[in-house]
Amino acid sequence: xxxxxxxxxxxxxxxxxxxxxxxxxxxxxxxxxxxxxxxxxxxxxxxxxxxxxxxxxxxxxxxxxxxxxxxxxxxxxxxxxxxxxxxxxxxxxxxxxxxxxxxxxxxxxxxxxx
Amino acid sequence: xxxxxxxxxxxxxxxxxxxxxxxxxxxxxxxxxxxxxxxxxxxxxxxxxxxxxxxxxxxxxxxxxxxxxxxxxxxxxxxxxxxxxxxxxxxxxxxxxxxxxxxxxxxxxxxxxxxx
Numbered sequence: 001x002x003x004x005x006x007x008x009x010x011x012x013x014x015x016x017x018x019x020x021x022x023x024x025x026x027x028x029x030x031x032x033x034x035x036x037x038x039x040x041x042x043x044x045x046x047x048x049x050x051x052x053x054x055x056x057x058x059x060x061x062x063x064x065x066x067x068x069x070x071x072x073x074x075x076x077x078x079x080x081x082x083x084x085x086x087x088x089x090x091x092x093x094x095x096x097x098x099x100x101x102x103x104x105x106x107x108x109x110x111x112x113x114x
Numbered sequence: 115x116x117x118x119x120x121x122x123x124x125x126x127x128x129x130x131x132x133x134x135x136x137x138x139x140x141x142x143x144x145x146x147x148x149x150x151x152x153x154x155x156x157x158x159x160x161x162x163x164x165x166x167x168x169x170x171x172x173x174x175x176x177x178x179x180x181x182x183x184x185x186x187x188x189x190x191x192x193x194x195x196x197x198x199x200x201x202x203x204x205x206x207x208x209x210x211x212x213x214x215x216x217x218x219x220x221x222x223x224x225x226x227x228x229x230x
Binding site: 031033041042043044045048057088090092094103104106107108110 | 149159160217223
């Protein structure tokens with residue numbers, strides 16, 4: 001089945017140690033998003049790619065970076081994780097065409113910072 | 115300002131009963147889309163239903179229907195015949211256009227608990 005895959009599902013990293021979360025999709029969608037969701041809060045958009053065009057939200061900290069080497073894969077890099085970066089990170093995709101703009105979400109990666 | 119408001123932190127319902135989850139929105143854009151997502155404890159966001167601002171009829175998907183009242187800027191989700199598996203967090207979201215492109219903004223969510 002076509003889907004959005006996130007690896008790993010659970011990630012533990014140490015304070016200040018760089019970490020990379022990955023997302024892949026088999027939907028061939030143009031747009032890939034990264035959201036941060038802290039406990040009991042709504043997801044918050046960090047940035048997204050429309051094809052190779054990177055779009056950063058104004059309030060996304062510089063500590064968060066992203067790479068999209070091809071249509072299928074997108075990575076979230078946290079250069080120096082702090083305790084406040086512990087959260088669920090959700091990847092989503094959409095076709096980007098005219099229409100619903102429905103976003104398809106992956107299962108998320110739950111990040112713990114020790 | 116573009117905003118989604120969900121005023122019910124938690125809702126409780128018995129199996130087989132219907133339940134309405136409230137959502138109001140604020141936008142000055144004439145073209146927008148409204149979504150409902152379900153998030154079980156496992157964490158993934160599951161798309162439930164979509165309503166476009168120009169859609170004349172209320173959206174329905176199986177047991178889910180969206181009560182869209184444009185003048186009141188509300189987009190309430192109605193779940194008919196609740197099931198135990200419906201227990202989850204429910205988010206209302208709106209598609210917006212910002213400087214970075216197209217994005218979803220989410221409400222704070224409503225936790226639905228279904229009991230037998």
